[in-house]
Amino acid sequence: MNQISDKAELGTGVKLGFCVRIYDNVIIGDGSEIGDFCSIGHPTKNPAFKGKPVKISSSSLVRSHTVIYEGSSFEERLETGHHVVLREGTFAGKNLRIGNYSDIEGDCLIGDYCRFHGYVHIGKGSEIGSFVWIYSLVTLTNDPLPPSNIFRPVKIDDGAVLAVGVTVMPGSVIGKCALVAAGEKVSGVVRPARVYASGADEFIVARLVDWETGKRHPWMNHFAEAYPESARGAIEDLKAYVKVLCQLSKNK
Amino acid sequence: MNQISDKAELGTGVKLGFCVRIYDNVIIGDGSEIGDFCSIGHPTKNPAFKGKPVKISSSSLVRSHTVIYEGSSFEERLETGHHVVLREGTFAGKNLRIGNYSDIEGDCLIGDYCRFHGYVHIGKGSEIGSFVWIYSLVTLTNDPLPPSNIFRPVKIDDGAVLAVGVTVMPGSVIGKCALVAAGEKVSGVVRPARVYASGADEFIVARLVDWETGKRHPWMNHFAEAYPESARGAIEDLKAYVKVLCQLSKNK
Amino acid sequence: MNQISDKAELGTGVKLGFCVRIYDNVIIGDGSEIGDFCSIGHPTKNPAFKGKPVKISSSSLVRSHTVIYEGSSFEERLETGHHVVLREGTFAGKNLRIGNYSDIEGDCLIGDYCRFHGYVHIGKGSEIGSFVWIYSLVTLTNDPLPPSNIFRPVKIDDGAVLAVGVTVMPGSVIGKCALVAAGEKVSGVVRPARVYASGADEFIVARLVDWETGKRHPWMNHFAEAYPESARGAIEDLKAYVKVLCQLSKNK
Numbered sequence: 001m002n003q004i005s006d007k008a009e010l011g012t013g014v015k016l017g018f019c020v021r022i023y024d025n026v027i028i029g030d031g032s033e034i035g036d037f038c039s040i041g042h043p044t045k046n047p048a049f050k051g052k053p054v055k056i057s058s059s060s061l062v063r064s065h066t067v068i069y070e071g072s073s074f075e076e077r078l079e080t081g082h083h084v085v086l087r088e089g090t091f092a093g094k095n096l097r098i099g100n101y102s103d104i105e106g107d108c109l110i111g112d113y114c115r116f117h118g119y120v121h122i123g124k125g126s127e128i129g130s131f132v133w134i135y136s137l138v139t140l141t142n143d144p145l146p147p148s149n150i151f152r153p154v155k156i157d158d159g160a161v162l163a164v165g166v167t168v169m170p171g172s173v174i175g176k177c178a179l180v181a182a183g184e185k186v187s188g189v190v191r192p193a194r195v196y197a198s199g200a201d202e203f204i205v206a207r208l209v210d211w212e213t214g215k216r217h218p219w220m221n222h223f224a225e226a227y228p229e230s231a232r233g234a235i236e237d238l239k240a241y242v243k244v245l246c247q248l249s250k251n252k
Numbered sequence: 253m254n255q256i257s258d259k260a261e262l263g264t265g266v267k268l269g270f271c272v273r274i275y276d277n278v279i280i281g282d283g284s285e286i287g288d289f290c291s292i293g294h295p296t297k298n299p300a301f302k303g304k305p306v307k308i309s310s311s312s313l314v315r316s317h318t319v320i321y322e323g324s325s326f327e328e329r330l331e332t333g334h335h336v337v338l339r340e341g342t343f344a345g346k347n348l349r350i351g352n353y354s355d356i357e358g359d360c361l362i363g364d365y366c367r368f369h370g371y372v373h374i375g376k377g378s379e380i381g382s383f384v385w386i387y388s389l390v391t392l393t394n395d396p397l398p399p400s401n402i403f404r405p406v407k408i409d410d411g412a413v414l415a416v417g418v419t420v421m422p423g424s425v426i427g428k429c430a431l432v433a434a435g436e437k438v439s440g441v442v443r444p445a446r447v448y449a450s451g452a453d454e455f456i457v458a459r460l461v462d463w464e465t466g467k468r469h470p471w472m473n474h475f476a477e478a479y480p481e482s483a484r485g486a487i488e489d490l491k492a493y494v495k496v497l498c499q500l501s502k503n504k
Numbered sequence: 505m506n507q508i509s510d511k512a513e514l515g516t517g518v519k520l521g522f523c524v525r526i527y528d529n530v531i532i533g534d535g536s537e538i539g540d541f542c543s544i545g546h547p548t549k550n551p552a553f554k555g556k557p558v559k560i561s562s563s564s565l566v567r568s569h570t571v572i573y574e575g576s577s578f579e580e581r582l583e584t585g586h587h588v589v590l591r592e593g594t595f596a597g598k599n600l601r602i603g604n605y606s607d608i609e610g611d612c613l614i615g616d617y618c619r620f621h622g623y624v625h626i627g628k629g630s631e632i633g634s635f636v637w638i639y640s641l642v643t644l645t646n647d648p649l650p651p652s653n654i655f656r657p658v659k660i661d662d663g664a665v666l667a668v669g670v671t672v673m674p675g676s677v678i679g680k681c682a683l684v685a686a687g688e689k690v691s692g693v694v695r696p697a698r699v700y701a702s703g704a705d706e707f708i709v710a711r712l713v714d715w716e717t718g719k720r721h722p723w724m725n726h727f728a729e730a731y732p733e734s735a736r737g738a739i740e741d742l743k744a745y746v747k748v749l750c751q752l753s754k755n756k
Contacts, residue, residue, distance in 0.1 A: 001255065003505065003522050018255050018273045019289070021522045021540050036273050036291045037317070037523075039540045039568050064291050064319055065335070065541070067568055067586050082319050082337050083353075083569070085586050085604050100337050100355050101371075101587075103604050103622055115399070118355055118373055119605075121622055121640055133399050136373055136391050139640050139668055141686075146667055147619070147637050147723050149730070163398055164391055165419055165437075167669055167686055182393075182419055183437045185669075185687045219399050226401070253507065270507050270525045271541070288525050288543045289569070316543050316571055317587070334571050334589050335605075352589050352607050353623075367651070370607055370625055385651050388625050388643050415650055416643055417671055417689075434645075434671055435689045471651050478653070 008041065017064060025051065025070045029058030035082070036064040044069050046106075049088035057094070069106065081118060093130065095228075111158065113231055125153030129176070131231075131238060132156050133219070135164040144170040157192065159238045161219060177218055177242050193218070193245040218242045260293065263310060277303065277322045281310030287334070288316040296321050298358075301340035309346070321358065333370060345382060347480075363410065365483055377405030381428070383483075383490060384408050385471070387416040396422040409444065411490045413471060429470055429494050445470070445497040470494045512545065521568060529555065529574045533562030539586070540568040548573050550610075553592035561598070573610065585622060597634065599732075615662065617735055629657030633680070635735075635742060636660050637723070639668040648674040661696065663742045665723060681722050681746050697722070697749040722746050 004010075004022040011030035016022075020034050023041030034040060040062070041054050049071025056062065060078040068086045075094035080086075084098055087106030096110060099118035104110075108122060111130030116122070120134050123142040134156075142153040152171035159177040162168065167185045174180065175192035190196045195217070220242070224235045256262075256274040263282035268274075272286050275293030286292060292314070293306050301323025308314065312330040320338045327346035332338070336350055339358030348362060351370035356362075360374060363382030368374070372386050375394040386408075394405040404423035411429040414420065419437045426432065427444035442448045447469070472494070476487045508514075508526040515534035520526075524538050527545030538544060544566070545558050553575025560566065564582040572590045579598035584590075588602055591610030600614060603622035608614075612626060615634030620626070624638050627646040638660075646657040656675035663681040666672065671689045678684065679696030694700045699721070724746070728739045 001253075001505075018291075019271050019523050019541070037271070037289050037541050037569070039522075042568070064294070065289070065317055065569055065587070083317070083335055083587055083605075101335075101353055101605055101623075119353075119371060119623060135398060137389065137641065141668055145721065145723070145726070146639060146665060147727050147730070149727065161398060164393055169686070182421070217397065219397070222397070223399050223401065226399075253505075270543075271523050289523070289541050316546070317541070317569055335569070335587055353587075353605055371605075371623060387650060389641065413650060416645055434673070469649065471649070474649065475651050475653065478651075 005041070011058060023070065025053040027053055027055045029056060029060065029076065031058055032056055032060040032062070034062045035066065038062055038064065039067045042067050042069045044071055044088040046071070046088050049106075052088075063100075072106070075112070087124075095231075099136070108153070112234075113227060117164075123153060125151060127153065127155045129156060129158035129160070130234065131159045131220070133161045135162060135166070135182075137165045138162045138168070139166075140168045141170050159218070159220060159241075177220070177238060179217060193242050257293070269316060275322065277305040279305055279307045281308060281312065281328065283310055284308055284312040284314070286314045287318065290314055290316065291319045294319050294321045296323055296340040298323070298340050301358075304340075315352075324358070327364070339376075347483075351388070360405070364486075365479060369416075375405060377403060379405065379407045381408060381410035381412070382486065383411045383472070385413045387414060387418070387434075389417045390414045390420070391418075392420045393422050411470070411472060411493075429472070429490060431469060445494050509545070515562060527574065529557040531557055531559045533560060533564065533580065535562055536560055536564040536566070538566045539570065542566055542568065543571045546571050546573045548575055548592040550575070550592050553610075556592075567604075576610070579616070591628075599735075603640070612657070616738075617731060621668075627657060629655060631657065631659045633660060633662035633664070634738065635663045635724070637665045639666060639670070639686075641669045642666045642672070643670075644672045645674050663722070663724060663745075681724070681742055683721060697746050 002020045005024045007024040008022045008026040010028050013031045015033040017036035021039045026041035052071035054070045055073045057076040062080050063082045066084040069088040071088035072090040074092045077095045079097045081100035083101050085103045089106040092110040093112035095113045097115045102120040104122040105124040107124045108126040110128045114132045116134040117136040119137045121139045123140045126140045140154045154168045154172045156174045157176040160174045161179045163182040165183040166180045169187040173189045177193045178190045179195045181197035220239045254272045257276045259276040260274045260278040262280050265283045267285040269288035273291045278293035304323035306322050307325045309328040314332050315334045318336040321340040323340035324342040326344045329347045331349045333352035335353050337355045341359040342356050344362040345364035347365045349367045354372040356374040357376040359376045360378040362380045366384045368386040369388040371389045373391045375392045378392045392406045406420045406424045408426045409428040412426045413431045415434040417435040418432045421439040425441045429445045430442045431447045433449035472487050472491045506524045509528045511528040512526045512530040514532050517535045519537040521540035525543045530545035556575035558574045559577045561580040566584050567586045570588040573592040575592035576594040578596045581599045583601045585604035587605050589607045593611040594608050596614040597616035599617045601619045606624040608626040609628040611628045612630040614632045618636045620638040621640040623641045625643045627644045630644045644658045658672045658676045660678045661680040664678045665683045667686040669687040670684045673691040677693045681697045682694045683699045685701035724743045
């Protein structure tokens with residue numbers, strides 16, 4: 001029932017669901033699983049990526065009804081929800097997790113250990129660091145004068161969190177370990193380790209931190225154990241970074 | 253063209269579309285219809301529901317490209333839109349209607365006669381009463397310190413209405429017959445029979461009620477005829493409940 | 505692997521993907537392409553459109569996992585994203601482009617050269633002019649007392665732009681060449697060539713216009729070249745319309 005191109009390279013132990021289409025130029029790593037009704041290696045008309053391979057690395061899980069274009073690369077343990085769309089020119093690190101109905105529009109860079117929930121729209125050209133959390137219904141835009149051909153994608157630095165329903169306006173930069181509160185429309189630069197929440201003054205994440213109990217922000221303080229051993233060093237670095245900014249804030 | 257497990261139990265007159273996959277552990281009631289490209293009984297890795305049956309009761313309509321996990325139960329006349337995802341551990345009463353692209357994340361209880369529109373995200377662990385209306389792009393969250401392992405799902409009582417684009421923050425409780433206005437981010441407790449709308453003071457639904465013409469809130473007053481005869485008693489109870497709160501309010 | 509009704513009429517050079525279902529009553533024009541896992545001509549229970557044909561005109565591109573109901577009509581060069589739903593009674597002009605996960609609920613009229621991004625919900629009964637741009641997560645509603653049987657769809661005039669996340673409340677009218685800013689909940693009438701943005705006073709688009717550089721609003725001024733030659737006359741008319749309103753505004 002599947003339609004698998006002869007040119008595709010499938011690793012050892014790859015499992016395919018029902019009615020799966022694998023186009024040419026597809027490389028799937030060992031132990032990965034592709035769900036029912038997926039289209040993998042979907043052709044693009046974009047000349048920069050047309051005919052280029054898509055690499056889905058080992059131990060990945062692509063859930064049903066997902067479309068992944070050619071000309072992209074995902075390191076090990078990619079995990080998608082159902083009905084996801086990943087366009088050409090998406091280059092992502094390891095352990096990327098993407099929720100149901102999310103859409104990465106391509107031409108973008110994504111670091112390691114990022115997690116996006118459902119209905120997330122990553123506009124073309126976005127640059128996203130590592131350990132970035134993006135909640136449901138977040139939109140990263142790129143056109144400052146809609147509609148236009150002006151192209152100002154957004155940049156999200158390591159460890160940042162965008163809560164549910166955030167819209168990031170074109171050209172914005174979200175600093176390292178910053179948090180944008182639910183429903184905000186954020187524009188310009190959000191400084192590192194700050195919380196952006198309208199109505200409230202912008203304040204430093206440090207003030208939310210309870211280093212004793214580890215129960216408050218930043219998330220690296222109370223959620224680090226959700227990551228594999230190999231990720232701990234990088235998380236400790238993020239924690240140290242916020243701690244320094246916290247000290248600086250207290251000294252003022 | 254379909255792939256139907258031998259272990260599935262299909263009732264009399266069940267209609268299946270094109271390229272339907274029915275996994276093990278599936279029970280489908282008489283006269284139900286499953287659309288094209290659906291995956292029914294999708295396996296879960298959640299040990300609490302792994303290998304448990306999914307029951308789709310009689311006279312149900314599951315539209316195309318929908319995924320329903322094992323370990324769930326839906327009483328008669330379930331009706332889904334296209335591209336819906338229903339995860340394991342969802343226990344719903346009769347006549348649940350869910351719009352296109354909606355996602356119930358599981359471990360949740362839903363009463364009778366609920367209607368959810370499109371792009372609705374019901375976070376894991378939500379508890380929802382009967383006759384609850386949820387409009388497009390509503391999100392029920394459950395994590396108060398995103399990201400964390402703290403788990404505070406929301407609770408929506410009978411007859412409540414959440415208008416388009418509402419975000420219900422973790423741990424919130426929406427009272428019986430309350431209405432949350434379009435676009436609100438609601439947190440904490442919304443008292444029964446109240447309208448929650450920012451900018452305005454919170455006010456009682458009763459003040460919106462025009463019992464003579466039946467043209468205003470609460471919805472039970474002007475929309476009861478859209479329900480089957482068997483549902484009328486429960487609707488009359490909800491109407492009586494709001495009427496009592498209305499009297500109390502006038503007496504103050 | 506496809507299931508194509510004998511009664512369907514497919515033009516010359518029509519390309520079909522993998523696992524495509526074409527129901528009865530389908531007319532597809534020359535050179536069009538239908539992606540993997542699409543359901544075209546999906547039956548409706550709506551008596552007004554039941555058994556009526558769906559016409560997808562020439563040079564159209566319908567991307568994977570899309571559902572198009574019977575009883576609709578799309579002029580040449582329809583282009584859909586993935587996972588789109590187009591319900592019965594949708595009558596659209598040429599060059600309609602619709603993004604991933606968008607949903608047109610039917611009984612509606614759409615002009616030429618409209619572009620809708622992803623997760624756009626066009627409520628039943630909406631009337632939309634030509635050259636209308638609708639960005640991600642925009643919802644056109646139609647029920648003023650949700651839930652009710654009262655039906656007040658919205659009307660969007662030629663050249664209007666709805667930015668990301670806009671909710672258009674029931675019965676609203678968005679004037680010719682008006683722009684609604686990101687995230688707004690808009691109600692009532694937005695006058696032609698105005699920008700609607702809360703917090704700011706409503707102001708005329710003309711004040712944003714830089715006729716010398718062509719780099720600002722209205723979009724017709726800096727983006728006309730994105731349309732085919734045949735569309736230029738209509739775009740010049742829209743530009744002239746805004747220019748007149750601009751003069752009137754200056755004279756006041």
